[in-house]
Amino acid sequence: MSNALWNHTTTSDEVAEALSSHIRGKTILVTGISPDGLGLDFCRAIAPHTPALLILAARNPSKISESLSYLSNLFPSLPLKTLVIDLTSPSSVRAAAEEINTSVGKIDVLVNNAAMHAHTLTRGENGIETSFATNHLGHFLFTNLLLNKGGAMEGGGRVVNVTSNSFRKGGIIWDDPNFLKTPFGEGWGAYSQSKTANVLFTTALAEKFGSRKVYSYSLHPGLINTAMAKKMDMDDYATKFNVTLHWKSFAQGTATHVVAAFDPAIEPQNGGFLTDCQIKPITGDEAAWATGSENWERLWKLSEELVGEEFS
Numbered sequence: 001m002s003n004a005l006w007n008h009t010t011t012s013d014e015v016a017e018a019l020s021s022h023i024r025g026k027t028i029l030v031t032g033i034s035p036d037g038l039g040l041d042f043c044r045a046i047a048p049h050t051p052a053l054l055i056l057a058a059r060n061p062s063k064i065s066e067s068l069s070y071l072s073n074l075f076p077s078l079p080l081k082t083l084v085i086d087l088t089s090p091s092s093v094r095a096a097a098e099e100i101n102t103s104v105g106k107i108d109v110l111v112n113n114a115a116m117h118a119h120t121l122t123r124g125e126n127g128i129e130t131s132f133a134t135n136h137l138g139h140f141l142f143t144n145l146l147l148n149k150g151g152a153m154e155g156g157g158r159v160v161n162v163t164s165n166s167f168r169k170g171g172i173i174w175d176d177p178n179f180l181k182t183p184f185g186e187g188w189g190a191y192s193q194s195k196t197a198n199v200l201f202t203t204a205l206a207e208k209f210g211s212r213k214v215y216s217y218s219l220h221p222g223l224i225n226t227a228m229a230k231k232m233d234m235d236d237y238a239t240k241f242n243v244t245l246h247w248k249s250f251a252q253g254t255a256t257h258v259v260a261a262f263d264p265a266i267e268p269q270n271g272g273f274l275t276d277c278q279i280k281p282i283t284g285d286e287a288a289w290a291t292g293s294e295n296w297e298r299l300w301k302l303s304e305e306l307v308g309e310e311f312s
Helices: 012-018 038-049 061-074 090-103 130-147 165-169 188-212 227-232 234-241 250-262 264-269 293-307
Strands: 027-030 053-058 080-084 109-112 157-162 214-220 273-275
Touching: 012 038, 012 250, 027 038, 038 053, 038 061, 038 250, 053 061, 061 080, 080 090, 090 130, 109 130, 109 250, 130 188, 130 293, 157 188, 157 250, 165 188, 188 214, 188 293, 214 250, 250 264, 250 273
Parallel strands: 027 053, 027 109, 053 080, 109 157, 157 214, 214 273
Antiparallel strands: none
């Protein structure tokens, strides 16, 4: 387990300082980079600890540029690389993976941080519902292309999948993941489905590739006032699901990112789910859809069918 004193108040700066020697010299790729997002704050927290290279990946070039300027101004000597990737587009994902596999010797840590909540039913270029495509399927394809023979993670590394506690509100709609018949409403079912997929994908990576020194973790960062949270109308979420909102600062939210990405103490718990900087077992009703080999194997097969390629 990680440091028992770390909890919901711990900041990413504190964790990064403690894990500095494990950050030093690492090449880290983060998706979903945005000036008002958790991915950039994670990069800010680890930047002082001399990573070999930070790769800033996102769909929007202008947001990448703003993020690059922000980090460069704070840390002028920080090695940075940018990567354009549209997770709803298989062709974009494949092109991004090819760029990394041919230009970067090794990725030590991949943080699949990009996420969105589609409030209306839309689909990407291959007909996949947008939340599922962005939050899971694009990351599934990208991660596996890096793990493939000749890929930048062929020799192992860490994969961090940023989920949310919304996975507790519903599982994958196996017979209709693209909402061809299922009412879409305000997209909460689609979002919960995609967040459950993050958890199951994490377990699958640990089970399938743990022997290759691939360590994979999913995490719930908590509720942070990012641009995405503002668009999601969290007050409506609280009313709809009868929950109390507990807000965190950006640095408190990304503390769990740093634990998942670098803490060697959690390696024996490969495939685990983290919240508030600690591995937590998934129990309750959600265990029926977010745990178990039947679920992750089924998701892996479905994902392969949707991207048109098998991975092993």
